[in-house]
Amino acid sequence: MEFKNVMLEKEGNLAIVTINRPKALNALNSETLKELNMVIDTIENDEEVLAVILTGSGEKAFIAGADISEMKDLGVIEGRKFGALGNKVFRKLETLEKPVIAAVNGFALGGGCELSMACDMRLASTKAKFGQPEVTLGITPGFGGTQRLARIVGMGIAKELIYTANIIKAEEAYRIGLVNKVVEPEQLLDEAKKLANKIASNAPIAVSLCKQAINRGMQVDMDTAINIEAEVFGECFSTEDQKDAMVAFVEKRKLEGFKNR
Numbered sequence: 342m343e344f345k346n347v348m349l350e351k352e353g354n355l356a357i358v359t360i361n362r363p364k365a366l367n368a369l370n371s372e373t374l375k376e377l378n379m380v381i382d383t384i385e386n387d388e389e390v391l392a393v394i395l396t397g398s399g400e401k402a403f404i405a406g407a408d409i410s411e412m413k414d415l416g417v418i419e420g421r422k423f424g425a426l427g428n429k430v431f432r433k434l435e436t437l438e439k440p441v442i443a444a445v446n447g448f449a450l451g452g453g454c455e456l457s458m459a460c461d462m463r464l465a466s467t468k469a470k471f472g473q474p475e476v477t478l479g480i481t482p483g484f485g486g487t488q489r490l491a492r493i494v495g496m497g498i499a500k501e502l503i504y505t506a507n508i509i510k511a512e513e514a515y516r517i518g519l520v521n522k523v524v525e526p527e528q529l530l531d532e533a534k535k536l537a538n539k540i541a542s543n544a545p546i547a548v549s550l551c552k553q554a555i556n557r558g559m560q561v562d563m564d565t566a567i568n569i570e571a572e573v574f575g576e577c578f579s580t581e582d583q584k585d586a587m588v589a590f591v592e593k594r595k596l597e598g599f600k601n602r
């Protein structure tokens with residue numbers, strides 16, 4: 342499938358998704374969000390894909406936010422609709438049954454920072470910059486920023502970043518735990534692929550269930566969370582991958598690879 346603003350490439354078991362509106366610094370308009378929605382559906386249904394990398398086109402930006410030229414004339418109903426569209430797509434990505442790595446190559450502002458936070462983890466180039474500048478535009482973050490930033494970096498730092506609209510460099514994002522690693526720009530995609538391939542080399546159903554357990558568990562009390570883990574742990578014993586891996590271990594041989602069954 343060909344899209345105007347989003348590229349989907351496959352490399353072995355990886356899907357590489359690139360938001361591709363470099364002239365607008367990859368800003369997210371409705372059209373791009375709808376395309377991203379379709380790309381996520383495609384990835385979900387592609388059994389070959391075991392891990393996903395999300396990045397932005399060009400050298401300057403990951404994504405410079407939701408599209409301000411589209412938002413400027415919206416009324417209340419349209420504003421809600423635009424927010425709901427972004428949230429629907431981001432939540433679909435967050436709950437996709439495959440791990441997603443954001444490779445943040447430049448500005449990740451507003452909706453861009455929010456999209457990176459809907460991914461499982463973030464790698465940043467030394468040129469990356471993060472921020473939630475919405476209050477400078479008379480709005481709140483609208484694609485989950487008030488919720489996910491606080492969950493990732495804690496409430497105090499999230500409130501400081503959101504109230505001040507400060508834009509921080511990659512090293513600071515690393516220091517506060519917003520990104521997992523900072524690398525040179527020319528190494529970013531390779532590092533992301535290395536990480537994605539490492540994840541993809543493990544039992545895919547187990548990885549997927551880990552994602553589900555962590556995501557669902559973070560929203561509930563500890564007793565319910567532990568029950569979620571017990572549930573997914575039990576489910577693993579229905580897979581061939583669990584049997585194959587444990588038999589191979591006991592027989593002291595190397596497993597050739599997982600079947601994803």
Ligand code: CAA
Nearest residue numbers: 365366368405406407408409410450451452474482483484
């Ligand atoms: N929406 C629409 N267009 C955008 C954009 C955005 N978020 N960000 C950049 N662009 C466009 C610019 O209008 C410009 O277009 P033209 O060439 O047609 O004039 C082009 O991208 C290049 O941008 P600049 O000339 O501004 O580049 P710069 O290097 O001088 O500045 C920047 C870079 C600091 C990132 C600056 O572009 C900027 O501040 N962008 C807006 C960042 C922002 O406020 N993002 C949050 C949006 S609100 C949001 O995301 C709400 C939400 O939570 C859902």
